[in-house]
Amino acid sequence: MQTLPLEFYMRDDVVQIAKELVGTVLCTRFDSKICKARIVETEAYRGEDDRACHAYNGRCTPRNRVMYKEGGIAYVYICYGVFHLFNVVTNVKDKADAALIRAVEPIEGEEHMLYRRDKADVHRLTSGPGILSRAMGINVSHSGTSLIDTSMIWIEENSTPIDIHTTTRVGIDSAKEAVHYPWRFYEKGNRWVSKK
DNA sequence: GGTAGGATTACCT
DNA sequence: GGTAATCCTACCC
Numbered sequence: 001m002q003t004l005p006l007e008f009y010m011r012d013d014v015v016q017i018a019k020e021l022v023g024t025v026l027c028t029r030f031d032s033k034i035c036k037a038r039i040v041e042t043e044a045y046r047g048e049d050d051r052a053c054h055a056y057n058g059r060c061t062p063r064n065r066v067m068y069k070e071g072g073i074a075y076v077y078i079c080y081g082v083f084h085l086f087n088v089v090t091n092v093k094d095k096a097d098a099a100l101i102r103a104v105e106p107i108e109g110e111e112h113m114l115y116r117r118d119k120a121d122v123h124r125l126t127s128g129p130g131i132l133s134r135a136m137g138i139n140v141s142h143s144g145t146s147l148i149d150t151s152m153i154w155i156e157e158n159s160t161p162i163d164i165h166t167t168t169r170v171g172i173d174s175a176k177e178a179v180h181y182p183w184r185f186y187e188k189g190n191r192w193v194s195k196k
Numbered sequence: 197g198g199t200a201g202g203a204t205t206a207c208c209t
Numbered sequence: 210g211g212t213a214a215t216c217c218t219a220c221c222c
Contacts, residue, residue: 043214045214052214053214054214077214079213079214079215080212080213080215080216081213082215082216083214083215083216085214085215087214100214102214121217124216124217128215128216129214129215130214130215130216131215131216169214170214170215171213171214171215172214174212174213175214194215
């Protein structure tokens with residue numbers, strides 16, 4: 001299967017990219033343990049005019065500065081002090097856009113995911129942005145890592161058509177008008193989706 | 197089967 | 210010191 005090329009990430013429309021990421025396959029290799037999982041839920045965050053985005057209104061801190069780099073790298077940050085959330089940085093340098101990966105469906109290396117998740121409920125192994133990163137071995141030290149080569153984290157293209165549901169994003173209640181943007185995408189009927 | 201509420205801590209103001 | 214792109218449990222139908 002082909003790895004998504006740099007051109008995929010460098011495009012200007014993060015909302016479209018987030019939608020297209022549904023059905024692609026997130027892959028990791030740490031300590032020679034390979035894990036693969038189909039992306040079934042994503043959200044778009046746009047720096048320029050999106051109040052819910054960490055980079056809204058040009059906001060730049062040590063945490064989010066990788067969002068301003070060229071697309072095709074990971075943006076990982078800690079949420080609620082404990083959860084490591086994995087995002088895909090998109091667009092050209094200085095356009096701080098990213099797609100949050102919210103849920104995946106395990107395909108390969110499930111035993112490694114179970115081990116990393118410790119005594120997790122098997123049925124919720126990767127059904128959420130915090131727990132999927134844990135299962136796949138992704139943490140903040142991987143923020144800024146390239147997704148173009150297959151050394152640590154990469155994404156493989158989707159070969160089959162997906163029936164996608166479009167709705168509002170989760171957990172951004174204080175983002176005023178952005179609360180209503182239909183920037184969350186998930187595969188209809190997929191049981192790994194974090195929230196209907 | 198569904199949800200309200202508490203846990204928990206890095207990060208920013 | 211307040212907030213947060215979450216998760217899980219307990220408790221209620």
